Amino acid sequence: xxxxxxxxxxxxxxxxxxxxxxxxxxxxxxxxxxxxxxxxxxxxxxxxxxxxxxxxxxxxxxxxxxxxxxxxxxxxxxxxxxxxxxxxxxxxxxxxxxxxxxxxxxxxxxxxxxxxxxxxxxxxxxxxxxxxxxxxxxx
Amino acid sequence: xxxxxxxxxxxxxxxxxxxxxxxxxxxxxxxxxxxxxxxxxxxxxxxxxxxxxxxxxxxxxxxxxxxxxxxxxxxxxxxxxxxxxxxxxxxxxxxxxxxxxxxxxxxxxxxxxxxxxxxxxxxxxxxxxxxxxxxxxxxxxxxxxxxxxxxxxxxxxxxxxxxxxxxxxxxxxxxxxxxxxxxxxxxxxxxxxxxxxxxxxxxxxxxxxxxxxxxxxxxxxxxxxxxxxxxxxxxxxxxxxxxxxxxxxxxxxxxxxxxxxxxxxxxxxxxxxxxxxxxxxxxxxxxxxxxxxxxxxxxxxxxxxxxxxxxxxxxxxxxxxxxxxxxxxxxxxxxxxxxxxxxxxxxxxxxxxxxxxxxxxxxxxxxxxxxxxxxxxxxxxxxxxxxxxxxxxxxxxxxxxx
Numbered sequence: 001x002x003x004x005x006x007x008x009x010x011x012x013x014x015x016x017x018x019x020x021x022x023x024x025x026x027x028x029x030x031x032x033x034x035x036x037x038x039x040x041x042x043x044x045x046x047x048x049x050x051x052x053x054x055x056x057x058x059x060x061x062x063x064x065x066x067x068x069x070x071x072x073x074x075x076x077x078x079x080x081x082x083x084x085x086x087x088x089x090x091x092x093x094x095x096x097x098x099x100x101x102x103x104x105x106x107x108x109x110x111x112x113x114x115x116x117x118x119x120x121x122x123x124x125x126x127x128x129x130x131x132x133x134x135x136x137x138x139x
Numbered sequence: 140x141x142x143x144x145x146x147x148x149x150x151x152x153x154x155x156x157x158x159x160x161x162x163x164x165x166x167x168x169x170x171x172x173x174x175x176x177x178x179x180x181x182x183x184x185x186x187x188x189x190x191x192x193x194x195x196x197x198x199x200x201x202x203x204x205x206x207x208x209x210x211x212x213x214x215x216x217x218x219x220x221x222x223x224x225x226x227x228x229x230x231x232x233x234x235x236x237x238x239x240x241x242x243x244x245x246x247x248x249x250x251x252x253x254x255x256x257x258x259x260x261x262x263x264x265x266x267x268x269x270x271x272x273x274x275x276x277x278x279x280x281x282x283x284x285x286x287x288x289x290x291x292x293x294x295x296x297x298x299x300x301x302x303x304x305x306x307x308x309x310x311x312x313x314x315x316x317x318x319x320x321x322x323x324x325x326x327x328x329x330x331x332x333x334x335x336x337x338x339x340x341x342x343x344x345x346x347x348x349x350x351x352x353x354x355x356x357x358x359x360x361x362x363x364x365x366x367x368x369x370x371x372x373x374x375x376x377x378x379x380x381x382x383x384x385x386x387x388x389x390x391x392x393x394x395x396x397x398x399x400x401x402x403x404x405x406x407x408x409x410x411x412x413x414x415x416x417x418x419x420x421x422x423x424x425x426x427x428x429x430x431x432x433x434x435x436x437x438x439x440x441x442x443x444x445x446x447x448x449x450x451x452x453x454x455x456x457x458x459x460x461x462x463x464x465x466x467x468x469x470x471x472x473x474x475x476x477x478x479x480x481x482x483x484x485x486x487x488x489x490x491x492x493x494x495x496x497x498x499x500x501x502x503x504x505x506x507x508x509x510x511x512x513x514x515x516x517x518x519x520x521x522x523x524x525x526x527x528x529x530x531x532x533x534x535x536x537x538x539x540x541x
Contacts, residue, residue: 011170012170013167013170013171014167066275066374067186067273067291067292067293067294068186068188068190068193068293068294068495071192071193071293071294071295072188072190072191072192072193074192075191075192075195076191076192079191092171092172093291094168094171094290094291094292094293094296094310095291095293097164097167097168097171097296098164098168098293098295098296101163101164101167101295102192102195102196102295109171
């Protein structure tokens with residue numbers, strides 16, 4: 001089987017490097033509605049319901065919900081070591097920046113291609129926020 | 140983002156590790172929004188919550204020697220001793236988090252208001268001031284009613300701004316971004332505070348994110364009505380600002396509120412929509428175990444109203460009755476005699492806390508009643524009936540909601 005590798009430019013918000021399997025959500029994510037001990041999405045009706053965020057490179061449009069629950073949600077995942085390894089978003093807002101800052105998870109936006117076209121769940125993705133690159137490997 | 144030499148020095152850690160961390164967060168936010176530079180703020184409000192994430196950040200700053208540069212007030216946590224005397228089941232680890240949070244905010248030099256409506260007494264912005272206010276009712280109230288300028292801050296970004304004395308220039312600090320987005324035609328009779336609660340709930344849910352501009356409001360809304368509208372619209376949606384031309388300060392006309400542009404959408408609100416919102420909230424009826432008022436914290440006028448309704452009455456034995464307010468308001472309410480009346484009826488007036496705190500764990504499997512949909516939203520209790528204050532008082536006396 002032939003594998004491909006694509007490198008795309010992105011815009012750094014929170015620095016660092018993170019890599020792992022991509023998990024793509026077309027719906028906004030509220031970290032409070034995940035199991036803090038495992039990273040499994042518990043939000044009823046969410047397209048990722050039942051999926052696990054732990055160790056993934058999360059691709060999603062934006063965050064949602066009140067600042068307190070969103071920040072505490074991601075913080076709890078990180079304290080149980082089940083936070084995503086990196087996050088690629090389309091629309092960033094203050095609360096998401098604060099959330100990622102608190103747990104030191106690389107956060108990038110403005111991928112040079114639409115992230116929902118460029119990345120599929122299951123791709124191996126490396127986010128290097130410092131260099132401003134996202135590397136996508138597909139089997 | 141352009142940084143001055145002084146800002147660069149803070150970022151390099153020359154002014155201490157705590158202030159450096161605060162600056163790092165502000166720079167990340169500035170980068171996210173492509174802010175051109177930082178601008179000074181004159182005050183901040185950190186929506187402290189007594190949760191673990193809150194603790195991590197305030198201790199990071201306090202342990203690094205940071206001190207607030209501008210007045211920075213704090214949101215409710217809870218008084219551990221007060222609740223320890225009443226209930227004996229607050230988990231020790233939760234209480235320890237709360238204790239450390241309160242201590243760290245003191246070390247960082249914040250105003251220990253523990254109030255979610257600091258803009259009424261403890262930390263009041265003026266028209267045109269640049270500030271950083273987190274907390275759901277505070278952000279829209281400060282932008283719209285007072286006409287100061289703040290973004291929809293998180294507790295941490297507001298605290299960081301308070302420590303550095305600056306915020307990145309983005310979002311609602313820029314004139315064009317204060318433009319109205321949705322036209323809301325009110326055809327409902329907005330009679331009281333609860334109608335404004337329902338209006339906020341409905342409008343927030345309908346538009347999600349945006350700046351609504353209202354027409355059809357026929358009289359000056361009261362402080363309490365505006366607080367309720369702000370709190371609910373920023374919980375069911377993310378409304379950081381709104382206009383009621385003629386009554387709010389920043390735009391005199393609808394045209395001015397939209398900065399000459401056309402609305403992206405128009406919504407009409409009639410009595411039917413408000414009734415529908417009300418029905419969505421009143422899920423059950425029957426026996427209740429507690430009544431929880433003061434979300435957001437009750438003003439003196441609201442505490443007075445509770446006292447008036449309870450004067451000479453007796454709350455049912457099976458019902459615990461709570462009014463949450465700020466320490467400032469309770470002091471005045473005590474002095475004025477309202478607290479006495481409420482306590483004689485069997486109720487409590489409690490300060491420094493909020494319905495979304497672990498101190499209420501005793502009611503986890505109980506059914507409560509409140510006048511605040513926000514109280515129901517947090518889901519700390521088995522069930523919560525949301526209704527007008529008069530209905531809550533009536534149910535408290537009878538022991539059930541009919």
